[in-house]
Amino acid sequence: MQNRKHMKDFVIGLLRDALPDSYLYHNPEHTLYVIEKALEIGRHEKCTGDELDFIAMAALWHDTGYIKTYNGHEEESCRMARHYLPEFGYPDEYITAICDMIMVTKIPQMPKTKLEEILADADLEYIGTNEFEVKSDALYKELQSVRPFYTEAEWSQTQISFLQEHHYFTPYCQETKQPIKTNHLLKLKAGLG
Numbered sequence: 001m002q003n004r005k006h007m008k009d010f011v012i013g014l015l016r017d018a019l020p021d022s023y024l025y026h027n028p029e030h031t032l033y034v035i036e037k038a039l040e041i042g043r044h045e046k047c048t049g050d051e052l053d054f055i056a057m058a059a060l061w062h063d064t065g066y067i068k069t070y071n072g073h074e075e076e077s078c079r080m081a082r083h084y085l086p087e088f089g090y091p092d093e094y095i096t097a098i099c100d101m102i103m104v105t106k107i108p109q110m111p112k113t114k115l116e117e118i119l120a121d122a123d124l125e126y127i128g129t130n131e132f133e134v135k136s137d138a139l140y141k142e143l144q145s146v147r148p149f150y151t152e153a154e155w156s157q158t159q160i161s162f163l164q165e166h167h168y169f170t171p172y173c174q175e176t177k178q179p180i181k182t183n184h185l186l187k188l189k190a191g192l193g
Helices: 003-019 028-044 049-060 072-086 093-102 113-124 133-146 152-165 169-175 178-192
Strands: none
Touching: 003 028, 003 049, 003 072, 028 049, 028 113, 049 093, 049 113, 072 093, 072 178, 093 113, 093 133, 133 152, 133 178, 152 178, 169 178
16 A cells, blocks of 8 residues: 555656646646546446556556657556556556556547446546536647647537547446536537527
């Protein structure tokens, strides 16, 4: 347990030190949020303690790649996990499974296991919550820092397309998050009208 706490402090510290200030969405707080939501969803999906630990580990590492690259950050997150996890005593097969979960956060999400479904839903859980507008605005500002000519009109259209194509995988999120997400989509469409 101490090893996990040390690793969590290490990863969050790495993110705090290395991510640009312009990353208003993909930041240490997002990582902590995804861990919290992954555990919440996992508990609702009746995961064991070991499964919850595993999900939290994948959530912890899932966006570390942003330190080095914006596009293809999932692959970079896996490289970082493969580099650092052995130092924390994790074997190759465990690290491979962590990387499989990290890659599921890539859009479009294509999870194959229950744990992958949980992490995929946790990463995008916010779109089915009352935090959607605040987090969406932070993501837009972050994207503008990477793509300075990205307009609000383009962002609105991207959001609509994304919400139309996205779906939750876990019964918990389908039941509790999908209705709120649908309302956000309707509001965005009405805003274009």
